[in-house]
Amino acid sequence: MTQRLLITAGEPAGIGPDICLQLATKIWTDELVVIADANMLATRAKHLGLDIDIVIWNPTISPSVTMPRQLNVWHVPLRADCKSGQLNPSNSAYVLDTLNLACDTCLQGRASAMITAPVHKGIINDAGIRFSGHTEYLQNRCGSDQVVMLLATPQLRVALATTHLPLREVAQAITPDRLRRVLEILHQQLAQCFKIKHPHILICGLNPHAGEGGHLGHEEAEIIIPILNQLRSQGMQLTGPLPADTLFTSQYILHADVVLAMYHDQGLPVLKFNGFGSAVNVTLGLPIIRTSVDHGTALDLAGSGKAEASSLIQAVIMAQNLG
Numbered sequence: 001m002t003q004r005l006l007i008t009a010g011e012p013a014g015i016g017p018d019i020c021l022q023l024a025t026k027i028w029t030d031e032l033v034v035i036a037d038a039n040m041l042a043t044r045a046k047h048l049g050l051d052i053d054i055v056i057w058n059p060t061i062s063p064s065v066t067m068p069r070q071l072n073v074w075h076v077p078l079r080a081d082c083k084s085g086q087l088n089p090s091n092s093a094y095v096l097d098t099l100n101l102a103c104d105t106c107l108q109g110r111a112s113a114m115i116t117a118p119v120h121k122g123i124i125n126d127a128g129i130r131f132s133g134h135t136e137y138l139q140n141r142c143g144s145d146q147v148v149m150l151l152a153t154p155q156l157r158v159a160l161a162t163t164h165l166p167l168r169e170v171a172q173a174i175t176p177d178r179l180r181r182v183l184e185i186l187h188q189q190l191a192q193c194f195k196i197k198h199p200h201i202l203i204c205g206l207n208p209h210a211g212e213g214g215h216l217g218h219e220e221a222e223i224i225i226p227i228l229n230q231l232r233s234q235g236m237q238l239t240g241p242l243p244a245d246t247l248f249t250s251q252y253i254l255h256a257d258v259v260l261a262m263y264h265d266q267g268l269p270v271l272k273f274n275g276f277g278s279a280v281n282v283t284l285g286l287p288i289i290r291t292s293v294d295h296g297t298a299l300d301l302a303g304s305g306k307a308e309a310s311s312l313i314q315a316v317i318m319a320q321n322l323g
Contacts, residue, residue: 006102008116035101038054112289175223199258
């Protein structure tokens with residue numbers, strides 16, 4: 001059965017519109033609908049020299065296969081003029097309009113998944129709107145008590161116990177309840193969505209050398225190890241906590257399905273070195289399917305014709321497979 005996949009074009013001054021337009025150069029077996037300002041996309045396509053038929057999409061029709069060189073656009077008007085590479089805080093509300101529309105449509109069961117192009121967190125905050133990232137925003141929009149950020153390449157999966165937090169706040173955020181819930185969601189979703197019957201999860205320690213027996217921190221002994229022992233007794237296959245500087249070596253990685261890092265920059269630099277441009281961001285624990293690119297808005301590339309759509313294409317493919 002044909003699926004309907006919604007793609008939000010992200011920050012209009014960034015490369016989101018560019019890479020969304022590139023989706024029309026491929027043949028898809030499902031219906032793809034980009035949520036964005038149709039006039040902005042038409043202007044960008046003309047600037048990039050792309051011969052694409054932009055079709056104003058009607059949400060009342062049934063899903064149908066997207067035709068080559070055609071881009072279905074669910075028109076949401078910009079709040080202000082937009083130029084490639086030039087951020088305008090007046091368009092921050094527009095960016096959130098597109099996210100809300102995609103999320104709510106999926107919650108209503110009228111679309112199979114949402115895929116997000118990059119947004120600019122700073123300009124949204126400059127507009128006076130508190131925003132720490134897609135993951136947290138969609139968690140709140142969906143009313144989910146806990147979500148898990150997972151990035152995946154063909155060779156490696158990395159999940160995060162905490163997401164977009166200042167480093168000084170990470171240790172306090174690693175609580176027994178959070179760690180238990182994150183591991184439960186990760187285990188359940190790997191089995192349900194990724195069809196891994198008995199997932200093997202590697203867990204990073206929070207501190208250097210995983211605490212060095214308490215000499216470099218107590219979180220491992222007081223929080224992480226007790227929770228891992230509890231969940232092992234329930235049948236989960238968990239290895240750790242291991243020092244993050246050696247966990248990402250072949251002796252461990254080749255025998256595991258996913259790594260759980262304690263914070264954003266503990267795990268993601270390794271994953272992005274492994275497969276930047278082909279990685280996909282997946283939010284686990286939502287009542288909807290949401291995938292995303294592994295990169296930012298790249299303002300310097302917007303409108304240049306140099307932006308690569310590989311991560312967005314992989315995000316669409318993963319959303320198809322998860323749906």
